[in-house]
Amino acid sequence: MSGAFRISNAGRLTPAKTARFTFDGKAFTGVEGDTLASALLANGVHLVGRSFKYHRPRGFLSAGAEEPNALVEIARDGARKTPNVRATVQELYDGLVAKSQNRWPSLSFDVGAVNNLASPMFSAGFYYKTFMWPKSAWKNFYEPNIRSAAGLGVAPDQPDPDHYASRFAHCDVLVLGGGAAGLAAALAAAETGARVIVADEQAEFGGALRFESGARIEGQAGWAWAQGAVARLKAMDNVRVLSRTTAFGYYAQNFVGLVERAGDHLANPGHDLPRERLWQMRAKRVVLATGAIERHMVFADNDRPGVMLASAARTYLNHYGVAVGRNVGVYTANDSAYAAAIDLKKAGVNVAAIVDLRDNPSGALIDQARAAGIEIHDGRAVVRVGGKLRVSSMTVQPKNGGGERAIAIDALLMSAGWTPSVHLFSQSRGKVAFNEDKRFVPGTYAQDCVSVGACNGTDGLAASVDEGYAAGVKAAKEAGGKAAKAAKPKVEVGETWSRGMLGSAPGAGPDTTVKAFVDFQNDVTAKDIRQAVREGMRSIEHVKRFTTNGMATDQGKTSNMHGLAIAADMLGKPIPEVGLTTFRAPYTPVTFGAIVNHARGPLFDPTRRTPMHGWAEKHGAVFEDVGQWKRAWYFPRAGEDMHAAVDRECVTVRKTAGLFDASTLGKIEVVGPDAAKFMELLYTNPWEKLEPGRCRYGIMLREDGFIYDDGVVGRLAPDRFHVTTTTGGAARVMNMMEDYLQTEFPHLNVWLTSISEQWAVIAVQGPKSRDIIAPLVEGIDMSDEALPHMSVREGKICGVPTRLFRMSFTGDRGFEVNVPADYGQAVWEALWAEGQKHGASAYGTEAMHVLRAEKGYIIVGQDTDGTVTPNDAGLDWAVGKKKADFVGIRGMMRPDLVAKGRKQLVGLKTKDPKVVLEEGAQIVDNPNQPVPMKMLGHVTSSYWSQNCGRSIALALVAGGRDRMGETLYVPMPDRVIEVEVTGMVFFDEKGERLNG
Structure with missing residues (x-):
């Protein structure tokens, strides 16, 4: 077995298939199927990074895409370097090289941690209120230093040698999420003959079943049922199954952007396999089965390495066969954490105690925990934890105050309930509703989609599967499928899916003077949220920006509900009245390579060539870019410059x-x-x-x-x-x-x-x-x-x-x-x-x-700037005098557009005929006026005309046609140029050459 914390006979991986990797230069061994996170935990490594602002030691919070802490750099060679990769989703392969970020000189000793001591200077909104005086200090000292310190990872400094693919797809039913509800929906829709695409961000389908050990479907283990369902789907000609594929954006008319990790999980992806594949899909109906995200508890130093979500500990144990510690504590406000404690206890891990914020909790799971001999402290809170680079103890206190008790632990699991993942629903412009269970769930739909399972606020495996099955049947029918033939899955509910799984208690403990983190990624504490409200922020969107809570790649996955609850408490309002911030795409970070795709190098922008381009090239043309066109600029002969x-x-x-x-x-x-x-x-x-x-x-x-x-x-x-x-x-x-x-x-x-x-x-x-x-x-x-x-x-x-x-x-x-x-x-x-x-x-x-220009012919976009009327351009003759209607006729009649003194196109001749004006140069009537000068207009076109034997120019000048013959001035850095206002025609004023 690889790693001291790998539990024999636990998990779903094959122990004999090992993979070697390094983290910060130290060699480790994991198992094929591990993520980098599970492999490090198997080797007892919890410290994996430093926080953004305070450089505090950080470990794994989760086991999935919601991970805010464990962001690492993955390097294949000098050019293949990707920063800010979530270790919880990076699959392990033999030879993987990972490095921690945002620390110097080392992860365990980081001089940047001095920021933690200076934290009073970096409280919420500090960048709005400090470093503003003197002004020169901001530009010369503060700004460059703050910018150099910003960020977590270091951007690659060499061209990306990988290649990326792009696909377009259409389907009748697009199912986003491969958990129990999503698989039930996909099966039901597929059996009707509808074209179905089902996608999941994980390497294997199953969703929450990954951390389950007791759920039963049709008499089989839930995980086995999920894999069987996927096999059935893959065997159907009308179904496309996409694993390792994240839906990152939900756009108009059921258009969804997804990124598939095609080669990132392989040691040697080869030259033919793209690193990632961008899918752009249009679906008649979208089924959202995106699940729910567990919330952490808010208490002092809740960011210590070793403190993580209870569901993450279950995933590491039941899927990867890894124990997150040997002496584990649990802090919870709902039932689901009990399931994690029971599973760990059965695997031989000591559970020091369960601390439950609720008074007198009851239910099957609580009874099982007591029967297993686990100590339960109800009506109590964890007020802080001990340890520096790894949690070593938790201090427990009655939630209403009283004596404290310290309990030794080497890991702490926490659960403040579950938040339905409504990110994609929100991106679709749907409006959420706050239900009776005190959760934001999909409310008013803006597009042809439906939410099922935990993301819809549905409790329990049975209800989720039923809801998914019904949604699949309906979606297929509305998309033109035949009557459903799929057998409805029979569900035997395991005790771990009892009601209360999606509890909603915020779990915020005392936080007035300590660092109790709400947003781990942005170092936002409960104290920061309260300060924002005290300083006048009433809108949750303002609170978000003032504190940065829920910004960056986190997008509020683990932090939003706590931030809302604390702000609502401060404002004395119910959570729904405070509102919910907007979830923006992408759901999780998308590489620039996937977005840019083939548009690199010569393909960065399509190059358009005329049919005569080849002839011009052979005859020595020098080309210029005009939009995407290559146009012959001039044809120089031997010895000629432009x-x-x-x-x-x-x-x-x-x-x-x-x-x-x-x-x-x-x-x-x-x-x-x-x-x-x-x-x-x-x-x-x-x-x-x-x-x-x-x-x-x-x-x-x-x-x-x-x-x-x-x-x-x-x-x-x-x-x-x-x-x-x-x-x-x-x-x-x-x-x-x-x-x-x-x-x-x-x-x-x-x-x-x-x-x-x-x-x-x-x-x-x-x-x-x-x-x-x-x-x-x-x-x-x-x-x-x-x-x-x-x-x-x-x-x-x-x-x-x-x-x-x-x-x-x-x-x-x-x-x-x-x-x-x-x-x-x-x-x-x-x-x-x-x-x-x-x-x-x-x-x-x-x-x-x-x-x-010699003839005064204008070019729209050069001699006009979007604020020029036909009259301004001297083109009144091109406006029908008897026309009653055309686009813009009423706009032309606005008082400002017929007022005197508007800028009008005129010609300019420099007093010195050899001086050629610069296009864009400003024009004044008095070069000696104090700064700021009053500008009359600007030069739009300017050239040397060999046919006229002098320079010529066109310009937009205020009241230009009334200034004929006047001398105006063009101030330049080294001189002032005198110009005469003229008509716009410089050559053949009578127009006799049109027939000559």
Whole structure:
């Protein structure tokens, strides 16, 4: 046998299957199936960590996911290092290496324990009230030192070499929890033929049966029944069974996030097996069978190593075959702790005494304890324990005061009752209710789910199984399953499941001057809760934040009810009136690796490339990231820097022609008999009378009257529009259109289709643009009379279908050639070959920006900031004067949006034409005014224009159009730049080049 505290013939593990591991460099041996916690306890190790704030010695509180103390670092090699792993759920494997955290130089001697002596400085809310003066000391001394001391584990400093998997799944019934109630629900639903997924966070199903020794189902031991039920489920084609899988978040429309530990429990997971697998599930109905969490007792020094929950001691004994001590004391306020004492006594462990806070407790378990010769002290409380690095005694006193008695022990088991685990129910936006048993249980449901068993406040194995079975039948029926065929499990109730199992006594003893811990993870004491109330905290949410009770990874699992009870006592209110804090996802910590999953390195963010990307790459393009798109920024030739390349590209476009890849523009088809009516409502412009074959520039507003997006829209037919959007606005415009169509205008007969990826777009701009395109076009008359500016025609180019737009974003004659994406590069190469005959150039996004700015064309998102109206942007002409309604029309009429002095888009010319302004630079009318200066606006676009022979800029300036010709100033760190306010058009002011 491995370990001095391993009990022969106890537990469910195979003693011969050993596993070696180290903790803080010391070698130990455990048994396959152990957790790190059970293996350490088998070797007599209770001290495993130091507390967050006071660096107090800490041991195991629990045997499951609710563990707040035993957080360790698991390291496989230099790069595989995971901090803050709960030792109670980390499965043992041969070669496991674990280290304690938050201590220096060693676990047994930690200099940080000086914080415990200075604890009066660190009382509740200390960070809100101290270190605030002088201000410089906070930034230079307090903050950096506090931040360096914060946290428990140390984050890895090397890239994670593991890989992670992701799966999506749908099912009729999703059962969360593999205890007796959950298994009964899964079996009942599965037998109807419904698609069932059942998940449990443990390596083996069974739930609370893991710590049971006497429960009986159908004449078999409860644990054996559970394993048989799992085997039956695994044999069914319509069932997926997921062990080691934690449901960490319950989101809208029955969407549940789960993480499966796929390789963390293996010594050599190999390269093919992911470390973890993220499951994203959608279920027609969710059955919550998440059980209940035992509460600790609140008394002085209740955090000593060796002090733990009674259910944890039973689990370690009955499942792992480990005794948590040789001379054990019990402190309880309900029946279930008696079962732990009886099991330990039967296993040969001495039970020094049971201290029961209740007066004259009675029942079968109490009778059994007395018959076993266990000393019971009722109506008494444990007021403190002795020992430093391990509990050595408990001091007992009548709960109403009186003489004290010290009893020697080496472990203390405690139970203040059980709290239904309503975390996932709360995440689903369900509202809890406070029942007659003084427990918060699921009340009003917000989603299609049901709670069964202990998480529903149900006492007893028989009732839990019945409730689970009924819920499974109903869930399957509502999900479309056939009539249930599963035989209802017959339950013989063991004495350990008698009523009182989920008792609710808070168990708080004297705590006015001592450290009686409510929240072990955050070092919150009963005294802290009382102080928070004394200092004016009335809402439990405020108490939570002031004290940090129930925050971090604990999420109130073991601390919430005690915190509520103490606050309610201080406020003189019933617990329900104080309320319950919000449980947030994740239920237990989730690794960044599982969340990020495949989105690492080159896959961190999807990279979108246009059909012409390869050609641009071969021709030396320098790319920039625009959202997820890779766009050609400029095309440098030998010896050219960016500025020289952009100058050449801009001049070439004006003199001859240029080719530009505009495929990233958003494109949406609006189709249907009511397409024009829909466009009238979504855009500021009129569309009903736009003839097929013509285009119009359109502006889309938000409800508040501010510009949301813009683009050119072509009418292909009476019932079909080709809408273009900005590159960044493609998705949001589509979403906005769908939102209005489905919620505000459902009476309109319209269909919307995103075609952004369907069409590659090649902009050919410049005086020679028609000469380049014409030889390749079939079926389209290219003359100015047949194809005037702002027209669209359908035909062929290079033998493939095209939607040819006559439009310009440079102010020169221009065309935009839309072709199916698969033919984009081939058509580009054909146009490029024609363009070379005329001296054309490829140009990138930087030249595109300069060329459009020369003409005063704005870019939504650059020259607008979400607070710009059409009038502010000088686009009143694009708002239908006779239109009665469109999205944003009422917002535009608000007094502030028509008031004088609003910021308006104008042009700026620097007095020194060679000075190029910085985008975002602030503008003032008096550079000598005292700080803080009054800012008039800011520069939105600024470039050097080779075609203009000077710098140009656009800016948002208060009352801008009334300031034409004025001199304003742009203060910079090293100088003040004088600028003149001008119109927005710097090149070809009359617009003669559109047909030139």
